[in-house]
Amino acid sequence: MKKYKPIYSHYLLIFFFGLILSVLVSAQSKNNHAVDSDLTQAAIIPKPTKIIATHDFFELSDFTVIMVNNKDSAMVEIRNYLANEIKATTNIQPYFELNNMIYSHITLKIQPLDNPSPEAYELSIKPFHITLTANKPEGAFRGIQTLRQLLILQKDNTKNQWVIPSGKIIDAPEYPYRANMLDVSRAFIDMDYVKRHIRFLAYYKFNTLHLHLSDDQGWRIEIKSWPKLTEIGSKTAVDDRPGGFYTQEQYKEIVAYAAAHYITIVPEIDMPGHTNAASVAYPELNGTKEKAKLYTGTKVGFSTFNTHSPTVYRFINDVINEISDMTPGPYMHIGGDEAKATKLNDYIPFINKVEKIVHEHNKTLIGWDEILETDVDTTSIAQVWRPEHITKNLKLAIKKGTKFILSPADRAYLDMKYDSLTTLGYTWAGYISVKKGYNWDPTDYAPKQNILGIDCPLWTETTTGPNDFDYLIFPRLLGYAEIGWSKKENRNWDEYKNRLAKQTAYFEQNNINYYPSPLIDWE
Ligand code: TNX
Secondary structure, three states, X not given: OOOOOXXXXXXXXXXHHHHHHHHHHHHHHHHHOOOOOOHHHOOOOOXXXXXXXXXXXXXXXXXXXXXXXXOOHHHHHHHHHHHHHHHXXXXXXXXXXXXXXXXXXXXXXXXXXXXXXXXOEEEEEOOOEEEEEEOOHHHHHHHHHHXXXXXXXXXXXXXXXXXXXXXXXXXXXXXXXXXXXEXXXXXXXXXXXXXXXXXXXXXXXXXXXXXXXXXXXXXXXXXXXXXXXXXXXXXXXXXXXXXXXXXXXXXXXXXXXXXXXXXXXXXXXXEOOOOHHHHHHOHHHEOOOOOOOOOOXXXXXXXXXOOOOHHHHHHHHHHHHHHHHHOOOOEEEEEOOOOOXXXXXXXXXXXXXXXXXXXXXXXXXXXXXXXXXXXXXXXXXXXXXXXXXXXXXXXXXXXXXXXXXXXXXXXXOOOXXXXXXXXXXXXXXXXXXXXXXXXXXXXXXXXXXXXXXXXXXXXXXXOOOHHHHHHHHOXXXXXXXXXXXXXXXXXXXXXXXXXXXXXXXXXXXXXXXXXXXXXXXXX
C-alpha cells in the first residue's frame, strides 16, 4: 500500500495559510500572555553563556512537530524524552513526522559548534521554528532542559497558550564535572528518591551523581563475593532509622536511569576509615584493637581497616572489581577521609596500594583531600573539602597539575544549617545561607586549569527521610548547578535571586519540600 504524501504545492499552500494564521495568533498573543517576550529575562538556571533576544514568540500547538536530523538511537530517545516532557507540562503531544497540518517545528541537530564541549548546545528560537544544535546527544539533552525550563516557568498559564520567547541561546558548561553527593549510608535513600533526584539533577544540568555507599553505620551495595557486607552490615543506619541496600540489579537500574539523563554515577567506598560496618560483617578486615559492633551514632574517625593484612587488599580488589563491572563511568571514589584511627605511616602505603587496584580496573581514583598527604598519581583527583587545612598540600598539588573537585565544607555542604533557626543539619562548618552557598567560585581556591568541577554533598546524619533531604538540598542545589555551569562573570547574587524566586513553579509541580529562604522574594 502506498502511503499518502501531500504534493509539494498543496503542502506549500497549507503551510502558507498556517503561516498567516500563526502570524495573527502570535501578534495577538504577544501582548496577551503572561510570558515576557524578552528572552534575556527568562529565569533559566544555570544561567546560559549568552542570550540574544529577538522579542517575538515561538508557539507550541497541537500541530508542533519534533524532528531529528540524525536518527541514531540516542537522538531518537532524546526526541521521545522531549516529547514526553512537553506532554507532561503542556498536555500537547508533538508529532514526529511532517504532516499536512504542520504549524511549528522543533529540529534537533547534531552538527559541530564553535565550542567543542560535548555538552555545548545552541538554541535558535524563531516564531515557527526552534533549532537545537549540539556536538553530541549530551549537549542536545542539556539544551532540552533549557527548553523545558522555558515552558515550566509559565506556571500561571491559565490561557493554555504555550509560548517560548524568541532569540538565540549559546551555551556550554564552565566545568566538566558537576556533581551532587548523597550519603546513603547514614540514612538509607531508596530507589524512588534516587530516581526522582536524578530527574531534578538533570533539570539543572548536573552531570554526575556521587553515591557515598559505605560508612560506619551501614554498607549499601550488594557485593556477591562478600555477601555478609549487606546481610549484616546493611541492617543499621543512624539512630533507629531503617537500614537497607541496593542489590546489584538495583544499582544497575540506577546507573541506567542516570545514563538516560546523561548523568554519570560515581560510587564511593570509603576506606581505610569509615569502615565499621564492613568490619562488623568481616572481623578479619578490622584494624582496631576493639571488636567492631554495629554502630548507629554519629561519631567519625574511630574505625580502620587493617592496612597490613593481605585479606584487606583481596577484599578491596573484589569490591572494586564488582563495582567497576557495573559502573560505566570513569571514576572510583575511595574516600580516604578522616582516617584518624589509621597511622599516617600506614595510610600512605594503603592509599598507594588502593590506587593501583583502581587502575587495574581501568578507573580514575577520586579521594577526599586527605589523599594529598600521600604521593598519589597526578591522574588521581582530590575532592577538596577543607581547603584551609591543606593549603601547603594544595599548593604542591597545583604545581604538579593535580585536578580538584571543589566541595569546600563552609560553602558547599548541604548538611550545614541555613541559619540559627534551621532545625536540621550541622553547624561545624558554619551556617550556609542560600546566598553564602551561591557567592563563591572554584577559582577562589585553585587556578581554573586545576579544577575538574564541583560537588555538593548531602551528609545524612541529621536527616530522617525524603522531606528532610529535600529541605537541605533545595534551593541550595541550584546555586551549585550555576557555579559549575555558568561563567563567573555571568553570575551575580542580586540577579540570581530573582531567577531563583521563579523556581517555585518547578518545586511545586514536583512536590519538593524546599526551604523558603527569607532572602528570596518567592513567587
Ligand atoms: C565530614 S566531609 C565527613 C563526613 C560527615 C560530614 C558531616 C568528609 C569527607 N567526611 O563523614 O558525614 O563531615 O558534615
